[in-house]
Amino acid sequence: MNAINTMKLEIESRSVNESFSRVAVASxxxxxxxxxxxxxxxxxxxxxxxxxxxxxxxxxxxGKIYITASIFEDGKVQIKIRxxxxxxxxxxxxxxxxxxxxxxxxxxxGFAVMESFMDKVKVxxxxxxxxxxxxxxxINGRFAKRW
Amino acid sequence: MKITFSDGILTAxxxxxxxxxxAVGIRTEIDRRIQKDKPDILRLDYSNVTFMDSSGIxxxxxxxxxxxxxxGQIEVVNVPLNMARVVRLSGIEKLGKITVKES
Ligand SMILES: Nc1ncnc2c1ncn2[C@@H]1O[C@H](COP(=O)(O)OP(=O)(O)O)[C@@H](O)[C@H]1O
Ligand SMILES: [Mg+2]
Numbered sequence: 001m002n003a004i005n006t007m008k009l010e011i012e013s014r015s016v017n018e019s020f021s022r023v024a025v026a027s028x029x030x031x032x033x034x035x036x037x038x039x040x041x042x043x044x045x046x047x048x049x050x051x052x053x054x055x056x057x058x059x060x061x062x063g064k065i066y067i068t069a070s071i072f073e074d075g076k077v078q079i080k081i082r083x084x085x086x087x088x089x090x091x092x093x094x095x096x097x098x099x100x101x102x103x104x105x106x107x108x109x110g111f112a113v114m115e116s117f118m119d120k121v122k123v124x125x126x127x128x129x130x131x132x133x134x135x136x137x138x139i140n141g142r143f144a145k146r147w
Numbered sequence: 148m149k150i151t152f153s154d155g156i157l158t159a160x161x162x163x164x165x166x167x168x169x170a171v172g173i174r175t176e177i178d179r180r181i182q183k184d185k186p187d188i189l190r191l192d193y194s195n196v197t198f199m200d201s202s203g204i205x206x207x208x209x210x211x212x213x214x215x216x217x218x219g220q221i222e223v224v225n226v227p228l229n230m231a232r233v234v235r236l237s238g239i240e241k242l243g244k245i246t247v248k249e250s
Pocket of ligand 2: 048051052109110111
C-alpha cells in the first residue's frame with residue numbers, strides 16, 4: 001500500500017526535543033481525526049523511542065535523530081525513528097520489560113510501553129551503526145468508518 | 148512545583164509533562180525536600196500530570212529507592228485515567244500505594 005501523506009523531521013539529540021518531536025508527530029497524525037486516547041498512545045510511544053535514541057543511542061555525545069511519519073489509505077500510521085548511535089547488541093534482551101543498561105532513573109519499560117500502545121513495533125540495529133524503530137498503529141478515529 | 152510537609156507526610160504536586168527531560172528538575176526538587184524533611188511517607192500527587200511516558204515510572208522507582216534508604220514509604224495518588232495504563236504495565240503497585248483518579 002502506498003502512503004497518502006508523509007513527513008520527515010531531523011532533530012538534534014537534545015532532551016528538550018523529546019516533547020517537540022512527540023507533539024510534531026501527533027500534530028501530523030491529527031489529520032486522521034484520532035481520538036484523544038489514540039493520540040496519547042502515539043505521543044507516548046514516540047517519546048519512548050526518541051528518548052532512547054538520546055539517552056542510549058548517543059549517550060554523552062550528540063547526533064541526529066531522523067523521524068518519518070506516514071499515513072496510509074486504511075488509516076494506518078507508520079512512524080520510523082532512526083539514530084546513528086551505538087546500536088543494540090541483543091535486541092530480544094533489550095525489549096524485555098524492566099531490562100535497562102542505565103539503571104538508576106530508567107525504568108526499563110520503554111519498549112514495553114511502545115508494544116502495548118502501538119499495534120506493531122519493529123526494531124533493527126547494528127552495533128556501532130545505529131538503531132531504527134518502526135511503530136505502526138491503525139487509527140480508527142473519532143468519526144464513523146472511512147470507506 | 149508545590150511541596151507540602153505535615154504529619155510526617157511530604158506531598159509533591161507534580162505538574163505538567165513528565166518525560167526524561169523534565170524529570171531531572173522534578174526529582175532534584177523532591178530529593179532535596181526528602182533529605183531535609185526525612186518524611187515517613189512520600190506522596191506523589193499526579194492530579195495535574197498531563198503527559199507521562201516511562202520516565203514517570205522511573206521517577207517513582209528512583210524516589211522509592213531513596214525513601215527505602217530512610218525506611219520510608221511511597222504513595223502515588225490521583226493518577227489520571229489516561230496515564231494509569233503506563234502505571235499498570237509497570238507493576239509498581241507492589242512497591243507502594245497507588246491510586247487512580249476517577250474522572
Ligand atoms: N536507540 C537505542 N540505541 C542503543 N540502545 C538502545 C536504544 N534503544 C534502546 N536501547 C537499549 O535497550 C534498553 C531498554 O530500553 P527501554 O525498554 O526503553 O528501557 P530504558 O530506556 O528505561 O533503559 C536500554 O537500556 C538500552 O540498553
Ligand atoms: Mg527507554
